[in-house]
Amino acid sequence: xxxxxxxxxxxxxxxxxxxxxxxxxxxxxxxxxxxxxxxxxxxxxxxxxxxxxxxxxxxxxxxxxxxxxxxxxxxxxxxxxxxxxxxxxxxxxxxxxxxxxxxxxxxxxxxxxxxxxxxxxxxxxxxxxxxxxxxxxxxxxxxxxxxxxxxxxxxxxxxxxxxxxxxxxxxxxxxxxxxxxxxxxxxxxxxxxxxxxxxxxxxxxxxxxxxxxxxxxxxx
Numbered sequence: 001x002x003x004x005x006x007x008x009x010x011x012x013x014x015x016x017x018x019x020x021x022x023x024x025x026x027x028x029x030x031x032x033x034x035x036x037x038x039x040x041x042x043x044x045x046x047x048x049x050x051x052x053x054x055x056x057x058x059x060x061x062x063x064x065x066x067x068x069x070x071x072x073x074x075x076x077x078x079x080x081x082x083x084x085x086x087x088x089x090x091x092x093x094x095x096x097x098x099x100x101x102x103x104x105x106x107x108x109x110x111x112x113x114x115x116x117x118x119x120x121x122x123x124x125x126x127x128x129x130x131x132x133x134x135x136x137x138x139x140x141x142x143x144x145x146x147x148x149x150x151x152x153x154x155x156x157x158x159x160x161x162x163x164x165x166x167x168x169x170x171x172x173x174x175x176x177x178x179x180x181x182x183x184x185x186x187x188x189x190x191x192x193x194x195x196x197x198x199x200x201x202x203x204x205x206x207x208x209x210x211x212x213x214x215x216x217x218x219x220x
Contacts, residue, residue, distance in 0.1 A: 035076040036220055037086070037166075039176050043068050043213030045094045061199070062099040063113070068211045069093050072178070074123065082127035090119040090140050090160070094209065098148050100199060113148040115209065117182060119160060138162040144184040144207075151193045156207075158184040166217060176217040182209045 045065040070092035077085045098111040121140030128134065144158035164178040184207040186192065193199040 037072075037074040037076075037217050038220075039070070039072040039074070039178070039215060039217040041068075041070040041072065041176065041178055041213035041215035043178075043211060045096075045209055045211045047096070047207065047209045049207045061101070064097050064099070065115075065209060066095045066097070068095075068213055070178070070211075070213055070215075072176075077122070084125040084127075084134075086123045086125065086136075086138075088119075088121050088123050088138055088140060090117065090121070090142075092117045092211070094211070098193065098199075111148045111150065113146060116143075116145040116147070117158065117160075118143045118145075119158070121160075123162065125166065132168050134166045134168075136162075136164060136166065144182070146192075148193050151195050151199065154192055156184050156186055158182055168219075172219050174217045174219065175214070177214045178212075180211045180213075182211065183207070184209070 045068040047063060047065045049063055070090065072091075073089040074086040077087050079085075094115045094117075096113045096115050098113045100109045100111065101107070102109070119140035119142035121138060123136045123138030125134050125136040139159070139161050141157070141159045144156050146154040146156075160180050160182040162178060162180045164176060166174055166176050168174040185205060186207055187205060
């Protein structure tokens with residue numbers, strides 16, 4: 001009985017070593033799976049939102065979006081054929097402004113309102129024969145935070161769809177172009193941007209923001 005057990009243990013070890021060797025060979029053919037990419041991007045943003053005065057005929061409101069900056073971390077999860085699937089961690093800031101025109105006094109106030117995004121999700125990179133240029137599509141979800149100066153911050157759930165290209169220059173550095181549509185779910189008829197009173201009321205469920213950015217991607 002002891003000899004049979006010892007034999008089984010040796011066979012199990014042999015199969016284990018063979019399995020590890022096969023995995024190592026597979027990784028050697030494609031490169032290690034545990035690959036990280038860090039992208040530093042900058043660009044511009046625009047928004048489409050539907051807001052009005054919290055009190056009828058009290059304010060005229062407008063929101064403009066400007067420069068955007070993003071830090072994106074990708075982790076290579078697996079190969080699917082020659083395509084690659086990445087986990088993605090997305091952090092971004094958009095410099096936006098809230099313009100408030102008080103109708104009664106005729107005063108116009110411009111309030112800085114940075115918008116922050118913190119998302120997790122994934123991208124699917126499509127292999128292209130004969131070129132290192134790699135297009136991808138992706139989706140993420142997480143938190144959007146609006147921080148207007150002097151008014152209450154607003155935290156809401158948001159989602160995004162993305163697409164773009166990675167273009168390796170060397171084995172460790174490349175270029176990246178990224179375009180994103182971000183949807184923040186505000187809820188119907190929600191009062192927002194409050195201090196002593198609320199400035200705005202949302203007339204639609206979703207706040208849309210669109211970003212186009214480019215920059216460097218570092219691979220390790």
